[in-house]
Amino acid sequence: MKRLLVPVLVLCAPLLHAEVNFSGLDLSSGNQLLFQSDAEAPGFGHYRTLFSADLDKKTLSELTFFPERVQFLGGENVLEIQNRYGLFRTDSHLRNIAPVALFPAFVAGGDILTGKIPPVAASPDGSYLLYLKPTSFARADLVLYRLADRSSVTISSGVELSLDSAQAAWSPDSRFFVYANSGRLYYYAIEQLVQNRVLAEPYRLIGKGTIASVRWSPDGSLYLVSDTLVYQILTADLFAGPLYAELLSLGRIVGKIPFGFDPNFDAFWISPDGQSILLDKAGRNLVLLPLRRDDDPESASVRDLPFLRLPPGDRVAQVLWARDGIVTLLTRSALSGAADPTRVFRLNTAGGATAQFVQTGETGVTGLALSPDGSRVAVLKGDEVIVRDYPTWQDVVSFAEPAPLRVLWESTDEMIVAGAWLIDDITVSDRTTELVALSQPGDYGYSTADGSVTARVQGRTFALAATSPAWEPLATYSVRPARLSSSSFRVYIDGTQTGSYQNMVMIRDIKGLGTQPLFKYPDTRYESFPTAEGAISFTTFDNGSRIRRREVALVFNAINTDQGLTTILATLKEYGLRCTFFVNGEFMRRNPEAVREIADSGQEVGSLFFANFDLTDARYRIDSGFVESGLARNEDDYYKLTGKELSLLWHAPYYLTTSAITAAARSMNYLYVGSDVDTLDWVTQADGNQGARLYLGAADLVERVMRLKKPGSIIPIRVGKPDGVRADYLFDKLDVLINGLVSLGYSIVPVSTLIEHAR
Secondary structure (H helix, E strand, O other): OOOOOOOOOOOOOOOOOOOEEEEEEEEOOOOEEEEEEEEEEOOOEEEEEEEEEEOOOOEEEEOOOOOOEEEEEOOOOEEEEEEOOEEEEOOOOOOOOEEOOOOOOHHHOOOOOOOOOOOEEEOOOOOEEEEEEEOOOOEEEEEEEEOOOOEEEEEEEEEEOOOOOOOEEEOOOOOEEEEEEOOEEEEEEHHHHHOOOOOOHHHHEEEEOOHHHEEEOOOOOEEEEEEEEEEEEOHHHHHHHHHHOOOOOOOEEEEEEEEEEOOOOOEEEEOOOOOEEEEEEOOOEEEEEEOOOOOOHHHHOOOOOOEEEOOOOEEEEEEEEOOOOEEEEEEEEOOOOOOOOEEEEEEEHHHHHHOOOEEOOOOOOOEEEEOOOOOEEEEEOOOEEEEEEOOOOEEEEEEEOOOEEEEEEOOOOEEEEEEOOEEEEEEOOOOEEEEEEEOOOOEEEEEOOOOOEEEEEOOEEEEEOOOOOOEEEEOOOOEOOOOOEOOOEEEEEEOOOEOOEOOEEEEEEOOOOEEEEOOOOOOOOOOOOOOOOOOOOOOEEOOOOOOOOOEEEEEEEEOOOOOOHHHHHHHHHHHOOOOEEEEOHHHHHHOHHHHHHHHHOOOEEEEOOOOOOOOOOOOOOOOHHHHHHHHHHHHHHHHHHHOOOOOOEEOOHHHOOOHHHHHHHHOOOOEEEOOOOOOOOOOOOOOHHHHHHHOOOHHHHHHHHHHHOOOOOEEEEEEOOOOOOOOOOHHHHHHHHHHHHHHOOOEEOOHHHHHHHHO
């Protein structure tokens, strides 16, 4: 039994994803200033972006483009790049990258975005853009933008904000898209927009579900999974069917699945021929099923079905499904320090009764991309891209590419490799590589030979062409020392933090005798501190300091079920956050793998007691011995499962305690951790009158937390499903909540750090 209370300290400063740092100033005699910014992008870490400023004309130009999100628009032969500095497109020759006008690029006066950036979904032909325009912390308007005339129209208001998708899916021919709002699915037809005869939203209803409930097939059919039924909806059905969607199911039933589909946790993929469905139950159990109805004679036959259960912490990252029937899965682990965070599995669906998932055994795979005809696959590894024959999985050719992030096939023989350092256009057959853009600047400066802007990136040297913002290969890298002044200006970094910018680039006009910032200060200001310190108790620690630091603790309570745990751990890993989990004995008994998953993720873990019941219930006589033995048994069970010790932090089930209970735990050197924000994520639709008053959807729960939190707040989030029915869960909006917090300047820390900073 442990006897000393030693808070676990974070060994480095907590990551704050809202901060941007400027550096690397270099001023030419012609008053052209080079500088770089360093920003934190969840999932990518820190990356740098190079800019040029014309101090005479007072204009900014972006010179490197990190591909946080990329899309190849084959209809226009255009590459689209999205990052926190704006949305950009090349011309049809993959040159001349420029901002898309509607979106507020940093070089055009916009703020540098923070946290994860809401995605933009371009139509496959590149003519339209769908995006979510936030209206609050958790809600947005779904907007359609037409590039031809730069017009936009609001498709739907009050849509739940998502940072993984635009809550919409385009048809392959760009004629339709389907979107979700408030648990319902709707269609939108571009033809109706062009003809100015768009129906009101209720008359475009498809049915209940979220965007995870639907997928388009290559032939343009829409597949919808609802409970245990799979529907195929033809585009012709969309025009007449929605008029009766409240009364009749849209489309035709093409299959049944053996369990109720929950779009909060489950996923599916349809085979290119529409004959099979791959189901992912709860993010871990995958099974391949033929699409047959019960009245199909073949449905009565006995057969084995390919099944795959993923290891703890793994979830599906990519699914490739070629027309030859071969499926390839890439899975990714959310566990910190995993020896190999990804695995590759293959399945030949044409294998009949012998078909099964087989792990390839190779290591270091970070991404996959299937060529348009399905004959080749690009396999991304640490510093190379390997092109393989897809059916045989045999190497064809490999290319040295530093830190590749995505491959986008232009044709069977051409591909774009978007990496953390370079974006290259590669022709496979003749092994030629042409630069599209620099992702990061590496070393840079003004050439000693002709004064041109020169950069050295991963052993390759480039010079910026004088006539266009394009980089050309250069044999040698030779730049003069950086300068901070010319005959007209002096430049320097002002270290004063303003909002999300840690510092500012300042310009001193020598002749005009004035000093101005190079660009405007960010519009977003950090939330102010309370005017006075609040009460802090180290007997029942309900909150940290209100005025010392702008920080909060997210606390995850693992009570009985483990739904959503892998999503939670993956999100925390993406943001680089260490938080606090509380586990009880019932959770450990039911979910031993999940407990090891939490322990191996590097999170702080405290005790939620051995049994899950109200310790203050008058029907029970709870003495100090019962409390001590319950905590001790939880310690021992956790150690047996994980080989690790629980921290000396705890709270009682339901956060219900008495002074005698906390005193008994304190005798074992446990510190009681309470909360000052009730998230209400435990309330279900079946909680009677109380539930009717208190029940909120996940987006509204985020809004509630953002309204109630303060510096030092402890914010509890329940892991798994509570007893009763909820339409969605707060943990599914964890990234939205984190984004909201960091946008106001909050750091997210473990409870032990909150305690240490409060002392």
